[in-house]
Amino acid sequence: MAIDKEKTRELLSLIDDLFDSFSGNLNPETKDSLKKLVMGPAIEEIRKLVDDSRPPVMLVMGRSGHGKSSLINALAGKEVAPVGDVKPETPESIPYLITFPEQYSTWQIVDTRGIFETTNPDGGIPESAVSMLKESVKQYSPDIILHVVSAPEIRSFSQDLTLYQEIVDEVHKEQNVKTPTSLILNKADTIGNPRHWPPEEFANKAALLQENLSYAADDILNVNATLLNQNVPYYGYETTGNQYAGIVPVCSLEGEEWNIDTLSDLIGNNIGEEAKLDFYQAQRRDKQLKKVSSSIIKRFTTISGGVGTTPIPLSDIAVLTPLQLLMITVIGSLAGREVSKKTAYEYLAAVGVNVGAAFGLREGARQLVKIVPVGGSIISGSMAAAATYSIGKSAEAYFFHGKKIKPQKVKKDEVEV
Ligand SMILES: Nc1nc2c(ncn2[C@@H]2O[C@H](COP(=O)(O)OP(=O)(O)OP(=O)(O)O)[C@@H](O)[C@H]2O)c(=O)[nH]1
Ligand SMILES: [Mg+2]
Structure with a gap:
């Protein structure tokens, strides 16, 4: 209730x-x-x-297979998005509502998976896909963008970032809104030796996560970062300096979820006031x-x-x-x-x-x-x-x-x- x-x-x-x-x-x-x-x-x-009060609107972006659907399921605490490799036919974003009947709450998720699946032969993202993503951000006015990247692949993230920047700059110019964005380093468990998990038990894994985070903050996003959890530096950063509100490493593999609470806190702190009740009640x-x-x-x-x-x-x-x-x-x-x-x-x-x-x-x-x-x-x-x-x-x-x-x-x- x-x-x-x-x-x-x-x-x-x-x-x-x-x-x-x-x-x-x-x-x-x-x-x-x-x-x-x-x-x-x-x-x-x-x-x-x-x-x-109204449902929070969360737009999920990131390349295919990096774990967008898994992340949505982890946040919702139940299976709502299909995980795996069902290829969509058309590059469009799919908005859907997740209802939590017992909690009288609803979330709106805009899944942009289709857009990211259309890649050029060189691996780049075609211009048509970029403009479609822009339209999605304008059309759905999300409270927050969840930008998912597989943690081990953060080093090839700069192209995504350029694309992201182009999108948010245009939305800002046209609609004068700056959508807060959380960079999510998913599959944190797969950095280094996947068997060295969780990081609370493996200092070497904790150090790798820490390195991954600093790299994302200093070399990729170029933001000022403060710890989200004073006691555990590798739980993530709150960031200022551009639209990124924070960087959080997570594992969203079903049954192995890790650090999702830290991410939820960050999301909750950055969505509109009216969206908070539905967001928190659902969880x-x-x-x-x-x-x-x-x-x-x-x-x-x-x-x-x-x-x-x-x-x-x-x-x-x-x-x-x-x-x-x-x-x-x-x-x-x-x-x-x-x-x-x-x-x-x-x-x-x-x-x-x-x-x-x-x-x-x-x-x-x-x-x-x-x-x-x-x-x-x-x-x-x-x-x-x-x-x-x-x-x-x-x-x-x-x-x-x-x-x-x-x-x-x-x-x-x-x-x-
Ligand atoms: N080890 C590990 N595997 C993960 C994690 N998150 C997702 N996966 C796996 O990665 C694969 C892809 O996950 P999805 O959630 O379907 O990825 P997606 O980004 O939604 O992919 P598309 O819908 O195709 O764009 C699945 O086999 C997941 O089980 C994670 O944190 N750790
Ligand atoms: Mg998916």
Whole structure:
């Protein structure tokens, strides 16, 4: 389970109704301003997450047999692209969607294999193929280009690079977009002795990978490079200086996948904001989804602070609970639970408040009040913010790490408003 967009929309309208029913006792002016300053923005935040999200578009280029299809399968974690040597008849790019029904996510892949299979007798790539590749980049506006090369063949990469440069320069001139590109040194296992694998166990293989990477960065791409993983230099580079965003060695052979996570991080960091949810959900990347969750907590914390502009009596704390229930449910869904009140109730039970599954959201909200850590008789903005923050962090600890930490126990000094 994950963020099901349809169900999230339904939840939003339930939450909206819930707020209306809880704010019934407030004077109309307070209610209006709370709705405008607090509930509205919270609902809008989630609506944006859902409605603005779209599949990431990844264009894969590279010569035949270098492992483009294998790489797509490795990234998707399942077989979606045919691996092997089925020769296409026409040089065109093939766009297709990969769906991840359980994760409510979709990716769009543009496979340019056909174009690269039409080679001149001298091994060069014909001009018609180049212009077709340009058209593909213009037509599909990919979030990222995955430029795949078989690692042992990096030394003959300069022709590909010239071609690539010509393509991106033209697209930049015409459309004023610079598509980030990741250079992928595939078949890393086949550099040197293929039996010396994985590099974590063979220092000589690690050194060869390192050499291969430096060569790609310094002699081929001519970019500034920083390590993607501080502890393991041969996991790859983040690069600046041209459109290449990074260089990552991988093995995408089925069953032997290696370093795909590093590549996923690089891709995730370089695709459009709206494409991140589908990208990460499909891969069930908890670390990344937790980042989405943390940014939601931050936003909801700030939004809750909005009650400070119309301080309400403590007895009216319930008006904040719809917002908090929404936050809890979304955090749970990011961690793989379904979008429903069950998810919120699961959390409440974990921190010691039991709400029978048969009860509606209204009851859930009533119970939530019991764990909202506030003091004083008037809810100030900073108190509301702190309460929402503690509940968010507590829910995050539970859903992502299985830790039961009551909101009251979430460290106050962690509150960043
Ligand atoms: N050892 C090793 N073999 C790989 C790796 N990645 C792919 N292969 C093998 O290389 C061959 C070609 O892989 P494909 O994924 O079909 O390559 P492709 O670039 O999609 O090829 P075309 O679709 O023909 O352009 C297959 O036999 C793969 O199993 C890898 O990382 N290591
Ligand atoms: Mg292929």
